[in-house]
Amino acid sequence: MEYEEAKQLIVDGLTKKQKVKSKFYFNDLAKIIDMKPREAKKLINQLVQEGVLEYWSSGSTSMYGLKGTGKQAHAEHED
């Protein structure tokens, strides 16, 4: 899958669910682009590098979200 195609799928997929949740597990993203985790990782990393996605971490678990979405950024003055 091309990078742009994957990006569109992920942005659309995550935007659709924004009302319910803003943070997603890695496997949710891999499912959206229908790829095995190892292959999906390269594309998802690139999306983080480009600033489309951002990491969220509780310390024990990591999740991904569209950059700047959800309560976190504003509530913690990180936007």
Place this chain on the structure above:
Amino acid sequence: MKHEIPMLDQLESGPWPSFVSDLKQEAERRAKNPDNIEYQIPVDVVEDILGVLELSFKHGRTHWKHGGIVGVFGYGGGVIGRYCDQPEMFPGVAHFHTMRIAQPGGKFYTTEHLRRITDLWDFRGSGITNMHGSTGDIIFLGTTTKQLEEIFYELTHNIGQDLGGSGSNLRTPADCIGQARCEYACYDTQDLCYDLTMEYQDELHRPAFPYKFKFKFDGCPNGCVASIARADMSFIGTWKDDIKIDQEAVQAYIGGEFVPNAGAHSGRDWGAFDIQKEVIDLCPTECMWMDGKELKIDNRECTRCMHCINVMPRALRIGDERGLSIFAGAKAPILDGAQLGSLIVPFIKAEAPYTEIKENVIEPIWDWWMEEGKNRERLGELMKRQGLQKLLEMANFEPDPRMVQEPRTNPYIFWKEEEVEGGWERDINEFRKHHQR
């Protein structure tokens, strides 16, 4: 002190050491600032940490929020966002992020190195550290978002340190002191630990696992880093051939010329050394005996528990055909209780560049866990859910009797069609010749 902290004061009355006393001392030092440090985060950060902790004790609940989006560019781990939910009362800890700094292998570092990292932390953080966290990392407790990249730059460019792992990542691999100082080490723990750390940088810094994953390396079955209890994949040194015996030294122990346990339990008088009581009778497989003045070991029965070697290190030594065993699935008791690692590779040579360990063990297991593991499911839980058999199949390992803890506890054997002669299909007419409908 900025806040009244009667409950914390009371804690100081317990036995030494006291983290409250340590924090008070640090708060005072920051206030006086004898080294003229240009503090980059609030001076009263330590006073506020004491204040917020006292408030949590009073309310019986935490005043920290859960997690955050902060990190350094390109890394998904190593920084854990922490924010206080009472920022007006405790402005010094409104942002109080944790940074995990990868510990040097075997936790060897010079005092000069330690000074450099703590100086950096005094300057750009709270000055509070945890040496070392459970994963082994050097933990920097408490800084603000603005300082994160600055600290990361200084660590990586000038101090030669990287951040460790946190979140759904490979965590900072941890090892025992190994061959650097220990004659029991059956392989070079430091080399394997460093090699895998460098090989799996992507897994360490960019989270894509279902949950955390830990490698730990013990040079021998004494298990100084307790890898069998703590690591999703544990590497424990072992040997295949015979324990080497120096019969003269055995006699020297018996005669009292050498102190047993290298003097480790010499704090009180245990009486004269009794080889029968203290070594032979304690052997878990009863594979030792005295034949006149000679100590004998039936090495086929030895499970390398290390007890005899620990008691008489000058008389008994590990064998020469050395390597390691690999265990998978250990974890702490969040779900289903604590689990020890299960043996998946009884013996493998540990020789650089460790290709067999990487390609035949680690990577197939990761592939399986990444695809089949549920969110927040540890490898040990997946092994329990799908069975050790499934792991062996995915990693292409041959089942081995040494992987069985207790034989004959499960009467069911599940065969696959290809394992049964003739498969599931049968000739019904042939069957009916002998069996009526």
